[in-house]
Amino acid sequence: MKVFKFGGASVNSADAVRNMVGIVQAHLESDPLVVVVSAMGKTTNLLEKLVPGQMSTTGEERSVLREQLETYHLDIAKNLIANDNSLVDKVQDLLCRLDETIASLQRSPEHYNYNYDQVVSFGELISTTIIAHYLNHLGINTQWIDARQVIVTDDHYREGRVDWEATCAESNLFMEMAEGHQVALTQGFIGATSSMHTTTLGREGSDYSAAILAYCLGAESVTIWKDVPGFLNADPKYFSDTVKISCIPYNEAIELAYYGASVIHPKTVKPLQNMGIPLYIRSFLAPASEGSVIGNYHTISPETPLYIFRNNQMLLSIFPRDYSFIAEDNLQAIFGLLNELGIRVNLMQNSALSFSICIDNNPQLVGRLIEGLKSMFLVRYNENLQLITIRYYNQEVIDSIVAGRPVLLEQRSRSTEQIVVPCR
Ligand code: ASP
Numbered sequence: 001m002k003v004f005k006f007g008g009a010s011v012n013s014a015d016a017v018r019n020m021v022g023i024v025q026a027h028l029e030s031d032p033l034v035v036v037v038s039a040m041g042k043t044t045n046l047l048e049k050l051v052p053g054q055m056s057t058t059g060e061e062r063s064v065l066r067e068q069l070e071t072y073h074l075d076i077a078k079n080l081i082a083n084d085n086s087l088v089d090k091v092q093d094l095l096c097r098l099d100e101t102i103a104s105l106q107r108s109p110e111h112y113n114y115n116y117d118q119v120v121s122f123g124e125l126i127s128t129t130i131i132a133h134y135l136n137h138l139g140i141n142t143q144w145i146d147a148r149q150v151i152v153t154d155d156h157y158r159e160g161r162v163d164w165e166a167t168c169a170e171s172n173l174f175m176e177m178a179e180g181h182q183v184a185l186t187q188g189f190i191g192a193t194s195s196m197h198t199t200t201l202g203r204e205g206s207d208y209s210a211a212i213l214a215y216c217l218g219a220e221s222v223t224i225w226k227d228v229p230g231f232l233n234a235d236p237k238y239f240s241d242t243v244k245i246s247c248i249p250y251n252e253a254i255e256l257a258y259y260g261a262s263v264i265h266p267k268t269v270k271p272l273q274n275m276g277i278p279l280y281i282r283s284f285l286a287p288a289s290e291g292s293v294i295g296n297y298h299t300i301s302p303e304t305p306l307y308i309f310r311n312n313q314m315l316l317s318i319f320p321r322d323y324s325f326i327a328e329d330n331l332q333a334i335f336g337l338l339n340e341l342g343i344r345v346n347l348m349q350n351s352a353l354s355f356s357i358c359i360d361n362n363p364q365l366v367g368r369l370i371e372g373l374k375s376m377f378l379v380r381y382n383e384n385l386q387l388i389t390i391r392y393y394n395q396e397v398i399d400s401i402v403a404g405r406p407v408l409l410e411q412r413s414r415s416t417e418q419i420v421v422p423c424r
């Protein structure tokens, strides 16, 4: 059994859905093909603005967005299957349920994360409803499966943590439902608590959903269909001459995702590694080309430097108020605060007199962090920075990336160079 995952960009229009369905059709086998799909296009971003308690959206904006959501999905549905009211009715039913859900939720801030999951999950419910209906319309025998019946998480809303035992047990149900069908189509990104409250797995979590299902179903492989030709050595947004990496060891992929490579969701690789399931990354724009594979390898091939850029970074330098040494109790206080605010440190360095951390410049959190730190320490900071990680570096490569910019922080291990420089 194989698992395919299609993200929002691969199903963002009726033509995109036709292309995606063509890929599915070309890979049908005797076993059902498990297909995991995200919300269409930028639907998740739109739904985020409709979450009750989302203060920045005005009432007027809400009605415009709600209208956009409806028009966008109905246009795709009607374009895929002309003169078929049953699909339009299904989509409209879901939109009614969305309205009812929004109306029923409590608006106070402590309910925000819960509300978020109840609302945002409709993106995946609508996309999979349309695509399953279309597949069946084409004569491809498809079972729509509600991922919330299978993927069991705790009640950590917006970042549900998977209950592996319960999920693997529910996977039997998934198999039963899939049995006798050519395609078992389900939603990425969403799950539910054991008491059936909808949860989500964190933004871009559909890759992770595919990995969870593959693990629990004992799949032979996972393929993520993307708008890039495979795993590239740098983000093509920043680099014109990227190199495609054909084979990547599991651990390398985990490291790269940790440093911020955005090609796959960071939690995706570990469950696959545990079961030795290969993860293919292929292009939905060029489905005949080979792509990349993450699996049991010792080194990347071809061997070439890999670059990961994190923009909008901030460097904080923290000094004891009496200009004494930075000691363990100081570090404990700093990390306590970071942990409390849920801020991840992307790079850190200490000297005798100061401790420096490089973090994402998230305006809401950073203000609170600085305020908290200032009650104990002297704090200096720089904004508009870029953290560049280079795996398998050499001096020439570093020089060309730095391009004469001042290096504010640098850390080097045998395989990895990390530098913080002002954004270009
Ligand atoms: N639709 C969700 C998001 O946009 C999940 C995903 O696309 O992976 O974050």
Ligand code: MG
Residues within 6 Å of the ligand: 007, 008, 009, 038, 204
């Ligand atoms: Mg996506």
